[in-house]
Amino acid sequence: MWNPKAECLPREELEELKLERLKNTVRHVYENVPFYRRKMDEAGVKPEDIRSLEDIRHLPFTTKEDLRENYPFGLFAVPLKDVVRIHASSGTTGKPTVVGYTREDIEVWSEVMARTLGMVSASSEDVVQIAYGYGLFTGGLGVHYGAEKIGCTVIPTSGGNTKRQIMLMRDFGTTILCCTPSYACYLVEVMAELGVSPRELKLRAGLFGAEPWSEGMRREIESNLGIEALDIYGLSEIIGPGVAAECLCKEGLHIWEDHFLPEVINPATGEPLPPGEEGELVFTTLTKRGFPVIRYRTRDISFLLPEPCACGRTHVRMGRVKGRTDDMLIIRGVNVFPSQIEEVLLSLGYTEPHYLLVVDRERRLDVLEVWVEVSESIFRDEVRGLEELEEKIRREIEAVLGIAVKVRLVEPKTIQRSEGKAKRIIDRRDLR
Amino acid sequence: MSVKQISVFLENKSGRLAAVARLLASRGINIRALSIADTSDFGILRLIVDRPEEAYRALKEEGFTVSLTxxxxxxxxxxxxxxxxxxxxxxxxxxxxxxxxxxxxxxxxxxxxxxxxxxxxxxxxxxxxxxxxxxxxxxxxxx
The missing domain is CATH 3.30.70.260 (ACT domain)
Known part of the structure; x- marks a missing residue:
């Protein structure tokens, strides 16, 4: 355990700490972020109205749209000179959602990631291979700072180049692997092809997240690699990876409550739900200075498990994320909204585009196929013209999403029409 | 001096060509010549028929992506x-x-x-x- 004192803090003290930090955060955003001040004024709440943790329900929610409307730095609570890092995730309308960290925030992030790595007792003896993407995506650097804080030997391989990943894993004696679960499965396959046996590796544990996965996948990864495979949870709007993590009991993910205050609400009414009931996860950051968020609606569906855990940690657990309240897809760790595809088609002069996203798992890797109906407005009488169109759509989509896709031109009415909301997604991956 | 050719977008799957032929047959439209250009995923069927405008409308009504070239x-x-x-x-x-x-x-x-x-x-x-x-x-x- 990385920080036994904090992780096993008696509930009573934890509640006190949370309340004190909530009050501070609310005052901080009220004083420094015009957006929050306006929303709170409209709702008729003042920072001093927050007297108990329950009072949080008087505060307005924050959504991804709010982040987008305040692009790029509108929700930062400190001047840019105090921000030492910026991350961003791809947006639905070309504008990414931007988050910023002060030096103290990076320290908090490193702390919660160190606790997360502590779930498998990571120490300075460990060699940690980080195959999450580095860059604007929070995955790579988030895990990186946590592992360095512990003093692990960090191998920042980032994503891709699978053969090299395996070579380094073997030659450098990697003990802990961090990547998306689907990539872990893919590594297993490529290892088999290369004739590399897990027995040649020193791998003992893996922290897998950034996309939903199943118990079945866990069993496969664990038995094929002979390791402990744990689920980790996070999102850039809150901090990145390190919001919650499974302990070795593998019965839910501990949310680091001294830094992130969770709620589960009914997504339709916004009403808080009692513990154990399934709904939308909502987080309020308690210690962040640069980019604090109040009641951020994650759109992730889960539930809270308040019962004490056998591992001794007192922090509440959340169940595995079961799905989304919106139509967001997570493909190889990347968030994909059907509306992004629509934007691309519209920008190419395709009026009223009919399209479908077909997600499958081929050879353990998520593949995204975009079916586009060929209407008269885009039809050309020449094969070359259509192939160019296909290629253009593919390039534009890849530029927006940042992941490889296959575009398939299909006949009109191939894609099922439905009353009301169009069905834009077929997900053939078995994630349950 | 241009001849109106019917171009139809077809996916590479069984029965699509037959569907076009059947539809034209049902309207008594005679095919004079045809060719198909294809890729692994789709093809373009090109037809010369005795009544191009009528064939165009019939195919369009039936939901095909079709053009007169x-x-x-x-x-x-x-x-x-x-x-x-x-x-x-x-x-x-x-x-x-x-x-x-x-x-x-x-x-x-x-x-x-x-x-x-x-x-x-x-x-x-x-x-x-x-x-x-x-x-x-x-x-x-x-x-």
């Missing part, structure tokens, strides 16, 4: 070496052929070549100057 028809002698001079004439005039297909006419000893070229009017002139007959659309539809 202007192509050029030229008659060449039905014997070895019949086609080459026509293509050479176009090539010398720097006219690009996007695609072509041909069929042999039933009664005359001639073959008909259908071409999509970048400059149709000039191609007609070039071919006629080279001594080839460019049949009228009506002649083609009623063959």
């Amino acid at each position: 202007d192509v050029l028809a030229v008659a060449v002698p039905d014997r070895p070496g019949g086609l080459a001079p026509a293509l050479e004439a176009l090539s010398e005039a720097n006219l690009n052929i996007e695609y072509l297909y041909a069929f042999v006419a039933r009664h005359a000893d001639q073959a008909l070549v259908l071409l999509k070229v970048d400059d149709r009017e000039r191609a007609v002139k070039v071919l006629e100057e080279a001594g080839f007959k460019v049949p009228s659309p009506e002649e083609i539809y009623s063959l």
